[in-house]
């Protein structure tokens with residue numbers, strides 16, 4: 390066990406939710422998880438590359454090189470990312486692959502369980518226009534992918550000095566019948582990146598007033614430096630008798646498996662390489678949760694929701710989130726090897742009048758309107774990638 394310094398985490402307050410069913414219908418729209426591996430495609434044709442230097446307009450201080458693929462099976466997937474910590478530094482590999490393995494949508498009735506990637510199969514990658522892309526956006530791939538350069542507020546401020554955060558953002562939209570899912574990846578000038586899922590469109594018919602979750606089931610294949618020598622750790626904070634301590638312990642005792650996010654521990658997962666920065670410290674990335682709560686579902690084959698984080702060793706054909714309980718039953722080692730991190734991000738959608746629901750005279754829902762986007766996601770933050778504060782004087 391090692392002691393680690395504490396990096397401040399962003400934490401959403403757990404929201405208490407109350408289920409209100411106003412629907413007179415008894416829905417029976419049930420889909421099962423996919424039996425095939427969705428979206429399994431080897432790298433090669435169909436992979437595109439973007440290099441973005443920061444600050445925008447120069448002179449260059451840092452840069453991201455990002456490869457992506459966009460097709461109707463995986464939606465928008467990052468197929469490699471490298472970061473440059475300075476104008477004279479080489480590219481450091483950060484990511485081999487990140488994508489949504491599944492979007493699971495369980496409704497509060499316990500019957501309607503939709504797998505919007507694996508089993509629905511009816512979705513498409515939507516085309517966007519300049520109205521989608523906004524003033525700083527560019528359309529790629531006949532409009533299927535939007536590339537934006539975003540100003541993301543203050544990154545650092547000290548009296549009369551300031552640094553604005555700038556992001557290279559790629560996003561695409563999956564059309565899944567009544568819902569549109571926005572998959573968004575943002576690569577920031579300081580080496581951090583975030584992945585988000587936005588759920589929007591229109592509420593499911595006959596379920597317009599029923600609470601439900603949109604779970605983004607992410608497969609995150611970090612490759613830090615030499616990918617054969619990465620290790621997974623769980624990082625926790627605890628205060629006892631007025632003094633706080635940080636602990637860094639091997640994830641699940643160094644064996645593949647799951648872990649639970651604990652709000653009182655600021656739980657994070659650290660993927661550490663065997664490479665050191667110029668200060669002699671190991672380079673790692675930490676998954677910083679941005680969450681409102683932790684769902685636990687008890688339906689058929691829903692054990693994958695019983696943990697918030699999972700780590701497995703890399704195996705090319707282990708791609709499907711729902712199969713995680715079977716994968717980890719092999720109890721393979723997840724230290725000093727090529728590891729894959731899996732993470733469930735949840736958006737609870739309790740319909741409201743703003744979703745455009747009217748109740749008719751017979752008590753049945755009459756729907757006129759839209760479901761505004763609800764977002765969930767996570768941030769990956771570098772640790773000891775730089776040997777000093779990046780970007781600043």
Ligand SMILES: [Cu+2]
Nearest residue numbers: 588603738760
């Ligand atoms: Cu919803």
